[in-house]
Amino acid sequence: MAGDxxxxxxxxxxxxxxxxxxxxxxxxxxxxxxxKMVYFSSSSSCSTDDQENGFIREGTNTSSGNLEYRVLxxxxxxxxxxxxxxxxxxxxxxxxxxxxxxxxxxxxxAGDKHIVKATGGGAFKFSDLFKEKLGIILDKVDEMSSLxxxxxxxxxxxxxxxxxxxDGVKDYVQIDHKDLYPYLLVNVGSGVSMIKVDGDNEFERVxxxxxxxxxxxxxxxxxxxxxSFDELLELSxxxxxRVIDMLVxxxxxxxxxxxxxxxxxxxxxxxxxxxxxNKELEDYRTEDxxxxxxxxISNNIGQIAYLNALRFGLKRIFFGGFFIRGHEYTMDTISVxxxxxxxxxxxxxxxxxxxxxxxxxxxxxxxxQGCTDIAHQFMEEHSSVAKSPFCTSDRLESSTHTDVKDNxxxxxxxxxxx
Amino acid sequence: MAGDxxxxxxxxxxxxxxxxxxxxxxxxxxxxxxxKMVYFSSSSSCSTDDQENGFIREGTNTSSGNLEYRVLxxxxxxxxxxxxxxxxxxxxxxxxxxxxxxxxxxxxxAGDKHIVKATGGGAFKFSDLFKEKLGIILDKVDEMSSLxxxxxxxxxxxxxxxxxxxDGVKDYVQIDHKDLYPYLLVNVGSGVSMIKVDGDNEFERVxxxxxxxxxxxxxxxxxxxxxSFDELLELSxxxxxRVIDMLVxxxxxxxxxxxxxxxxxxxxxxxxxxxxxNKELEDYRTEDxxxxxxxxISNNIGQIAYLNALRFGLKRIFFGGFFIRGHEYTMDTISVxxxxxxxxxxxxxxxxxxxxxxxxxxxxxxxxQGCTDIAHQFMEEHSSVAKSPFCTSDRLESSTHTDVKDNxxxxxxxxxxx
Numbered sequence: 001m002a003g004d005x006x007x008x009x010x011x012x013x014x015x016x017x018x019x020x021x022x023x024x025x026x027x028x029x030x031x032x033x034x035x036k037m038v039y040f041s042s043s044s045s046c047s048t049d050d051q052e053n054g055f056i057r058e059g060t061n062t063s064s065g066n067l068e069y070r071v072l073x074x075x076x077x078x079x080x081x082x083x084x085x086x087x088x089x090x091x092x093x094x095x096x097x098x099x100x101x102x103x104x105x106x107x108x109x110a111g112d113k114h115i116v117k118a119t120g121g122g123a124f125k126f127s128d129l130f131k132e133k134l135g136i137i138l139d140k141v142d143e144m145s146s147l148x149x150x151x152x153x154x155x156x157x158x159x160x161x162x163x164x165x166x167d168g169v170k171d172y173v174q175i176d177h178k179d180l181y182p183y184l185l186v187n188v189g190s191g192v193s194m195i196k197v198d199g200d201n202e203f204e205r206v207x208x209x210x211x212x213x214x215x216x217x218x219x220x221x222x223x224x225x226x227x228s229f230d231e232l233l234e235l236s237x238x239x240x241x242r243v244i245d246m247l248v249x250x251x252x253x254x255x256x257x258x259x260x261x262x263x264x265x266x267x268x269x270x271x272x273x274x275x276x277x278n279k280e281l282e283d284y285r286t287e288d289x290x291x292x293x294x295x296x297i298s299n300n301i302g303q304i305a306y307l308n309a310l311r312f313g314l315k316r317i318f319f320g321g322f323f324i325r326g327h328e329y330t331m332d333t334i335s336v337x338x339x340x341x342x343x344x345x346x347x348x349x350x351x352x353x354x355x356x357x358x359x360x361x362x363x364x365x366x367x368x369q370g371c372t373d374i375a376h377q378f379m380e381e382h383s384s385v386a387k388s389p390f391c392t393s394d395r396l397e398s399s400t401h402t403d404v405k406d407n408x409x410x411x412x413x414x415x416x417x418x
Numbered sequence: 419m420a421g422d423x424x425x426x427x428x429x430x431x432x433x434x435x436x437x438x439x440x441x442x443x444x445x446x447x448x449x450x451x452x453x454k455m456v457y458f459s460s461s462s463s464c465s466t467d468d469q470e471n472g473f474i475r476e477g478t479n480t481s482s483g484n485l486e487y488r489v490l491x492x493x494x495x496x497x498x499x500x501x502x503x504x505x506x507x508x509x510x511x512x513x514x515x516x517x518x519x520x521x522x523x524x525x526x527x528a529g530d531k532h533i534v535k536a537t538g539g540g541a542f543k544f545s546d547l548f549k550e551k552l553g554i555i556l557d558k559v560d561e562m563s564s565l566x567x568x569x570x571x572x573x574x575x576x577x578x579x580x581x582x583x584x585d586g587v588k589d590y591v592q593i594d595h596k597d598l599y600p601y602l603l604v605n606v607g608s609g610v611s612m613i614k615v616d617g618d619n620e621f622e623r624v625x626x627x628x629x630x631x632x633x634x635x636x637x638x639x640x641x642x643x644x645x646s647f648d649e650l651l652e653l654s655x656x657x658x659x660r661v662i663d664m665l666v667x668x669x670x671x672x673x674x675x676x677x678x679x680x681x682x683x684x685x686x687x688x689x690x691x692x693x694x695x696n697k698e699l700e701d702y703r704t705e706d707x708x709x710x711x712x713x714x715i716s717n718n719i720g721q722i723a724y725l726n727a728l729r730f731g732l733k734r735i736f737f738g739g740f741f742i743r744g745h746e747y748t749m750d751t752i753s754v755x756x757x758x759x760x761x762x763x764x765x766x767x768x769x770x771x772x773x774x775x776x777x778x779x780x781x782x783x784x785x786x787q788g789c790t791d792i793a794h795q796f797m798e799e800h801s802s803v804a805k806s807p808f809c810t811s812d813r814l815e816s817s818t819h820t821d822v823k824d825n826x827x828x829x830x831x832x833x834x835x836x
Binding site: 031032033082083084120121122124125126127142143144189190191205207209210211212213214215217218219221222223225244245246248250251252253254255257259260267268269270271272273274275276280281284289296299300303304307308310311341 | 543628629663668678686725759
């Protein structure tokens with residue numbers, strides 16, 4: 001995580017410069033470890049559809065009255081910063097004048113009062129800081145609602161968003177929108193929330209665990225002196241957990257305990273070998289320590305997720321949050337855990353934009369406020385007329401305009417009231 | 419754990435000397451980290467009931483024929499050693515000639531072939547070692563069966579065995595034997611097994627986790643350089659987990675997330691503060707590290723146990739294994755986890771002889787083998803005639819002769835075929 005925000009910011013910088021005049025709808029998710037940012041840009045450089053399709057329309061007649069709208073093609077951009085380096089995030093917003101692209105209240109003079117949708121605990125914690133430094137009023141959006149809205153949007157609107165990962169094979173899953181609900185959403189941020197999702201805005205946080213991404217990174221930092229989350233992940237890639245984990249075979253003298261389905265290579269006790277080996281931390285390779293830690297946490301999350309899916313008869317478990325990061329071993333461990341415990345009945349699915357569910361949900365919440373002066377809508381490709389200007393994500397069902405670009409941008413269209 | 423075996427052995431030494439001529443029925447549970455030992459002694463010094471009650475009877479007429487039995491009063495003794503220092507265990511057995519007090523096969527010349535009941539993976543792993551060093555043939559008893567038999571015995575036969583612990587208050591629970599089943603047995607050894615127990619020998623291992631006692635001790639040793647499990651526990655007693663754990667209040671700026679029932683002091687991410695604090699391992703107090711680790715693991719075990727109890731509608735969860743050790747904070751954390759997640763519907767119960775379930779089960783298995791030359795029976799106090807010489811633990815229902823002494827010995831009677 002250390003430096004990630006800056007790194008991502010740099011990657012985006014060139015593109016941002018091209019787009020900055022057309023930026024709109026900044027939204028933030030300020031978590032315990034990371035700040036996630038989503039914004040929309042509609043510059044000609046970024047928007048490929050506008051000219052080709054002549055898609056800019058005005059004066060759409062809507063169910064809520066005759067209102068004037070512009071439909072803009074463009075991209076959703078995703079950035080992250082470390083929460084502990086929040087000043088970098090603030091500087092970035094300031095230097096790019098992103099604060100102007102939130103939601104300006106009707107009665108406020110332009111440039112005076114900037115309302116930006118924000119979720120996560122930091123929306124409360126850093127409320128004063130954003131006001132003081134940027135003149136931004138953070139409009140707090142409920143964290144769980146945001147996660148669910150973000151997940152529903154991605155699952156319905158974005159191609160190649162959800163995929164399974166097992167035995168080294170990544171398979172994209174096309175979601176049948178009519179058969180999406182119910183599902184279990186497991187958001188692995190610093191901590192873990194498990195949410196049963198029954199519909200667009202129907203959900204319940206049914207469980208969670210404090211053993212999450214913050215544990216991997218926090219404990220991993222103490223154990224390995226790694227400087228970043230990704231460095232720790234990379235280390236784990238080269239490690240061998242059997243050096244420190246106590247396997248069933250270590251206890252049973254090389255054999256398994258077949259009567260109860262435990263093979264000799266099943267981990268009996270994470271870090272259990274450190275009990276009897278006469279070694280100190282420094283005597284272990286940091287790679288092996290990182291690997292054991294990752295395995296322990298991934299497996300634990302997979303198991304608790306499965307047990308909660310079982311409670312409610314949920315067959316699909318979507319994993320979000322910034323813990324996984326497309327890391328093969330993490331996904332494999334979670335998949336195996338869910339497969340093993342459920343006897344293959346439940347399935348672990350991962351999301352390409354896993355870390356941005358909350359920020360996307362906050363972004364989506366702009367459009368739900370029919371009373372504000374900006375409404376926008378992701379358009380359905382197969383429908384020539386938008387169904388409503390105040391779109392909720394279920395209107396995105398057949399959109400194929402939203403697509404993922406290599407850098408994680410999503411191409412899409414938003415409808416903006418003039 | 420380091421040195422514990424020796425320590426316990428020393429404690430017992432004086433008593434053992436008095437009893438050694440009357441020792442019988444050695445049984446072992448050889449786990450990944452610890453070897454647990456149970457044996458029975460019937461010396462006059464140990465047996466308080468023999469003379470008082472004139473309880474030695476011979477020639478009990480049994481359902482299996484006219485067999486000659488002696489009923490001996492005495493004590494069950496409990497010792498533990500570290501598995502990594504198995505030579506200490508072997509020396510102890512050898513010096514006390516305990517190997518003679520297993521079960522001698524009918525056809526073997528005395529002193530030549532000693533059969534000792536043993537369970538745990540080490541019964542397989544160290545089979546050759548015991549044969550070579552002590553001439554002992556380890557008669558392997560299934561690990562899960564042993565745990566269940568041991569737990570059922572304790573719950574039915576021993577006063578002041580099971581108790582709840584919450585908010586600093588320890589309450590002994592008198593088990594209604596007719597209402598004992600079903601229950602969830604959670605054995606926290608190096609790893610954790612979760613067993614649904616439906617009757618005397620009816621059970622199923624329904625779950626488990628690799629995050630157990632071996633994780634606490636292994637990871638704790640790496641993090642704190644502690645020399646023993648108990649030293650680590652003691653450290654944790656003086657620590658403050660809030661120094662390293664990221665609380666909901668840390669994310670939300672001092673407030674909780676009341677909408678979903680998370681107070682400001684709820685742990686959002688175990689070890690999560692280490693992510694952003696610019697500290698290395700050495701900058702933290704070992705007490706605080708130990709505390710966070712204990713809290714993380716205890717809470718996780720409590721949560722997974724609850725989720726499994728919920729699956730099967732089990733209201734009582736008994737925690738065994740050598741992880742808990744009567745440690746108040748551990749019990750409190752587990753109790754709170756079970757209480758919190760179950761909305762008070764499920765209850766965590768702890769066992770005075772928590773660590774010896776497997777060894778006791780192996781011990782009990784002597785009596786189940788009607789074909790061997792030794793059968794023994796824990797007598798029912800309120801029944802003047804034993805129901806069967808091959809007692810299974812359900813015959814212990816109203817026994818109050820089995821009672822716990824301060825050093826963990828259990829006073830009881832065994833019936834031995836001459």
